[in-house]
Amino acid sequence: MNTPLLAAHGLSVDIAGRRVVRALDLDIAPGQRLAILGRNGAGKSTLLATLAGLREASAGRIELAGTPYARLTPRAAALHRAWLGQTQADPFGSTVLETALTGRHPHLGRWDWESTHDADLARSALAAVGLGSMETRQIHTLSGGERQRLAIATLLAQAAPLYLLDEPLAHLDLNHQMAVLELFASAARDCGAGIVMVLHDPALAHRFCDRALLIDGEGNCELGAVDAVLTAEKLSALYGYRLHQFAHDGQRCFVPD
Amino acid sequence: MPNRRRAFLILAVLVLLALASFWTALAAGSIPLAAADIFSALLGREAPGADIVRQLRLPRALAGFACGGLLALAGALMQVLLRNPLADPYILGISGGAGVGALFAIMVGLPALGVDGLAFFGALGAMVLVFGLAHGDGSWTQTRLLLTGVIVAAGCGALISLMLVIAPEDRLRGMLFWLTGDLGQAISPWPPMLALSVALLLAMPFARELNLLARGLMQAQALGVAVNRLRLAIFLLASLATAASVTTAGSIGFIGLVVPHLVRLATGNDQRLLLPASAVAGGALLLLADTLARTLIAPQQLPVGVLTALIGVPVFLFLLSRQGK
Numbered sequence: 001m002n003t004p005l006l007a008a009h010g011l012s013v014d015i016a017g018r019r020v021v022r023a024l025d026l027d028i029a030p031g032q033r034l035a036i037l038g039r040n041g042a043g044k045s046t047l048l049a050t051l052a053g054l055r056e057a058s059a060g061r062i063e064l065a066g067t068p069y070a071r072l073t074p075r076a077a078a079l080h081r082a083w084l085g086q087t088q089a090d091p092f093g094s095t096v097l098e099t100a101l102t103g104r105h106p107h108l109g110r111w112d113w114e115s116t117h118d119a120d121l122a123r124s125a126l127a128a129v130g131l132g133s134m135e136t137r138q139i140h141t142l143s144g145g146e147r148q149r150l151a152i153a154t155l156l157a158q159a160a161p162l163y164l165l166d167e168p169l170a171h172l173d174l175n176h177q178m179a180v181l182e183l184f185a186s187a188a189r190d191c192g193a194g195i196v197m198v199l200h201d202p203a204l205a206h207r208f209c210d211r212a213l214l215i216d217g218e219g220n221c222e223l224g225a226v227d228a229v230l231t232a233e234k235l236s237a238l239y240g241y242r243l244h245q246f247a248h249d250g251q252r253c254f255v256p257d
Numbered sequence: 258m259p260n261r262r263r264a265f266l267i268l269a270v271l272v273l274l275a276l277a278s279f280w281t282a283l284a285a286g287s288i289p290l291a292a293a294d295i296f297s298a299l300l301g302r303e304a305p306g307a308d309i310v311r312q313l314r315l316p317r318a319l320a321g322f323a324c325g326g327l328l329a330l331a332g333a334l335m336q337v338l339l340r341n342p343l344a345d346p347y348i349l350g351i352s353g354g355a356g357v358g359a360l361f362a363i364m365v366g367l368p369a370l371g372v373d374g375l376a377f378f379g380a381l382g383a384m385v386l387v388f389g390l391a392h393g394d395g396s397w398t399q400t401r402l403l404l405t406g407v408i409v410a411a412g413c414g415a416l417i418s419l420m421l422v423i424a425p426e427d428r429l430r431g432m433l434f435w436l437t438g439d440l441g442q443a444i445s446p447w448p449p450m451l452a453l454s455v456a457l458l459l460a461m462p463f464a465r466e467l468n469l470l471a472r473g474l475m476q477a478q479a480l481g482v483a484v485n486r487l488r489l490a491i492f493l494l495a496s497l498a499t500a501a502s503v504t505t506a507g508s509i510g511f512i513g514l515v516v517p518h519l520v521r522l523a524t525g526n527d528q529r530l531l532l533p534a535s536a537v538a539g540g541a542l543l544l545l546a547d548t549l550a551r552t553l554i555a556p557q558q559l560p561v562g563v564l565t566a567l568i569g570v571p572v573f574l575f576l577l578s579r580q581g582k
Binding site for chain 1: 259260261336340341342462465466468469471472473475476478479480481482483484521525526527529
């Protein structure tokens with residue numbers, strides 16, 4: 001059997017002394033797509049940062065491509081997984097292309113400068129998110145949605161086999177939401193990338209992922225195939241608000257009561 | 258697109274500017290010297306005014322260049338460490354600590370070496386204090402570091418005021434000169450020159466990682482930077498560079514704040530270019546300011562810190578007003 005891109009065993013996550021995830025077992029094989037859903041403050045982002053090795057787990061172990069984070073240098077980890085955070089703040093100016101090129105950092109030696117090959121990769125990543133014509137723009141002139149797409153382009157330039165995405169659709173308008181989800185779906189389908197993403201829309205999660213993880217913030221997690229987990233009954237309980245489920249062309253949509 | 262050749266070109270231009278400011282510093286003064294005589298003096302031959310060049314102007318010029326370079330480098334590093342464009346080398350209380358040590362030494366009448374010794378000791382004390390308090394619970398966040406530094410600096414400021422009030426009249430002038438910064442008090446140019454070379458050599462291998470650090474700690478870590486180790490190293494490096502400069506020439510203001518901004522405005526924010534360019538430009542600017550300080554109303558000398566502030570304040574306000582638009 002192939003080594004999964006990411007594996008967690010008995011993983012527990014605490015926020016300020018409160019256990020939000022208890023004894024989670026999870027693995028992501030190449031090509032798999034997992035959605036994480038839960039209420040605000042349930043610990044979705046914290047769980048994702050823990051899975052990315054950016055935060056200590058309270059219990060359990062996490063292996064990235066078969067190796068625990070403790071035995072990986074930050075640079076080696078960056079070659080195996082890319083992480084999209086929720087905020088991008090830049091106190092200093094920078095251009096769009098320079099920002100996308102930062103994704104190439106783990107691929108470069110200490111004294112290397114970005115080569116034309118790196119620039120080509122960054123440019124095609126920018127083109128993939130529709131920012132191809134903006135490479136010389138200063139980033140503080142971009143809109144929120146453009147910043148988000150730039151962060152995604154930086155991630156694509158990093159070219160890691162596993163993407164950990166914290167609310168990848170934040171600030172995006174509808175057509176860019178679909179474009180970004182299609183982009184990662186094709187990365188999983190065509191390049192065997194593993195995807196874990198925190199989403200707020202269960203219908204999009206059902207359409208673009210094959211498994212879903214519901215976390216309720218009390219430590220309970222439910223992991224399973226999207227068809228089994230993303231149902232009106234379970235989601236109503238998860239969000240504490242009654243949802244109705246409709247089917248359309250094999251897709252599900254959920255409408256609040 | 259960041260590019261090694263462009264960086265070398267810009268650095269070469271800056272080095273030429275620095276050489277020009279060296280030349281001005283050697284030629285200008287109460288006794289103007291001819292170019293041929295300066296060359297002979299530098300090559301160690303006998304010439305009119307050779308002693309002035311070799312024993313007075315050259316050591317002072319080297320010390321000025323080194324201090325300016327150290328301050329600008331430390332300022333650039335502090336701005337990245339705190340991710341705050343308004344950070345300067347003194348923001349974390351290093352110069353406050355040095356000031357307390359130096360003023361105490363002047364007040365009790367220690368010789369120049371004692372003043373330098375206590376200044377360096379005070380700077381180290383402030384550094385250890387800030388680090389210990391900010392790092393105490395392991396959280397080590399930018400805000401906590403910044404607040405701790407500002408509070409330690411404020412405490413040092415109070416001690417300095419206290420000493421100025423109780424000091425005997427005849428020591429006050431020396432104390433004020435130290436506080437505004439004055440290259441006349443430099444004993445030897447070699448310690449700060451050595452410090453500048455070492456600091457630059459240690460910082461450069463991490464320049465690309467600093468680019469990432471400026472964009473956010475988690476982002477930098479996710480892209481492969483050992484963030485906590487790097488931040489500690491940068492804190493120590495910037496603090497020691499500041500301490501070396503402050504020990505040599507007192508707390509000269511504004512070089513460390515303004516020069517990184519000027520360079521950033523002209524060349525962009527790539528630390529691989531920003532760090533060395535700031536060091537060279539800071540050195541050249543301080544050297545120029547010091548030459549003005551000792552020639553403007555000669556034979557009376559102005560403290561160079563007053564001149565850098567007088568140049569720095571309007572330049573910085575101008576930059577700030579432009580940034581808003």
